[in-house]
Amino acid sequence: MRASRLVTLLLLLQNRGRMTAQQLADELEVSVRTVYRDVEALGAAGIPLYGEAGHAGGYRLVEGYRTRLTGLTADEAQAAFLAALPGAAAELGLGEALAAAQLKLRAALPAELREHAGRIQQSFLLDAPGWYGDADRTPHLATVAAAVWTRRAVVLHYRRWRAPEEIERRVEPYGLVLKAGRWYLVAGGPSGIRTYRVDQILELQPLEDDFTIPNGFDLAAHWNSSLADFRARLHTGEALVRLTPEGARRLGVTPTGDEWTQTRVPIESIDHAHGEFLQLGTDIEVLAPPELRDRIAATVRTLTARYQGHP
Known part of the structure; x- marks a missing residue:
């Protein structure tokens, strides 16, 4: 455990430059006293690091020194391929391994590429789940x-x-x-x-x-x-419809002009198409099959009667 912590401390200094003992302690989740002991151990092992006193002080590596201790563990290698999906890595139990892998990968990069990688991580986020619906419980x-x-x-x-x-x-x-x-x-x-x-x-x-x-x-x-x-x-049938340019856009159909576009679209079932097409409102007219056209017409009549009444 201590050997891993010493490597992590070394990589933190290599990636971030100067860090105070308190900052290192927070990152490593240890006491400041433990950081002091670890820094002494690294110095005794020949690692060229030094401390600076004062408000702007802290520990840093000698300019130009780079460690080659960037080997990944099995968990970290797996987690590295999930770097774009930190939530997924956490669900798989690889959250800590992902953080360690990213630290080691950053340490292996030249300074200019390391800065570029940092900007990418700060500027882009992939949020995979959709907007509506709670996340599934996946205890297994x-x-x-x-x-x-x-x-x-x-x-x-x-x-x-x-x-x-x-x-x-x-x-x-x-x-x-x-x-x-x-x-x-x-x-x-x-x-x-x-x-x-x-x-x-x-x-x-x-x-x-x-x-x-x-x-x-x-x-x-x-x-x-x-x-x-x-x-x-899933799409075992089809419907013949007329679409406005907006309706064509919403349905993913290429419009044929500025007016109505007539086309055939695949449908899963009459029930499913009924609900989907109603969402397009006045931007669609169903021509066939007759059963679907009649179902939508009946729904429109019901809605008209309902909304013409007094609240």
């Missing part, structure tokens, strides 16, 4: 992630939307995907490769069984293929 996420890292099979007690609603299944975790603030597990099982929502895992039993990911499996390619297949199965 860290255990699932551990199974992914170590290539160990697990037994899932899982809740799904169709009967039987609760199932138990042995799976081999290939990878995790964070989509719109929701975690998904891609895993191999008795019926092939399937995707499971981590927040729907009711119980999880890690096993000692090792597994090997099939040759040629690519998590990103599999996920994109699954999304395309899902959309193809």
Whole structure:
């Protein structure tokens, strides 16, 4: 533990320049007395650092000195690839490892690139979840992630939307995907490769069984293929509509001019399209299928009668 702390202290000085004993103590979560002892230990080991007295004083390294002690631990290497998603790293139990990895990566950079990296970190933030809806509770996420890292099979007690609603299944975790603030597990099982929502895992039993990911499996390619297949199965019908330029923009359709645009759009179902198209208000007219047009017309008549009445 102390060796790790000494390396961290050294990297802090290399990254930030002069730091007071109190600042170092706050960063390392130790007492100022411990910082004094650590600084003495580094000096005895031949590290060229010195202290400056006074209000503007503190500890600093001799100008031009750079340490090569920037090797990453396994956790830090994993966390480094989640640098754009600090929230995700924290959910996976890698928050502290991410901070340590970033410190070591910054220490390995030349001064001008280190300053540039600092500006990027201060100026850009990726917030993955959508605006509406609370974050999913994922109490088993860290255990699932551990199974992914170590290539160990697990037994899932899982809740799904169709009967039987609760199932138990042995799976081999290939990878995790964070989509719109929701975690998904891609895993191999008795019926092939399937995707499971981590927040729907009711119980999880890690096993000692090792597994090997099939040759040629690519998590990103599999996920994109699954999304395309899902959309193809989702949109089983189509509707013929007329759209104003604003309606075309909101529906993602290229307008044909400044007036109305007639086009066909895929729909999931009459019920789903009814709700989606109503949101476009007067910027859309449904021409077909007749059932959908009649449903929207009936809704409009009901709303007209309701709002023509007195409060």
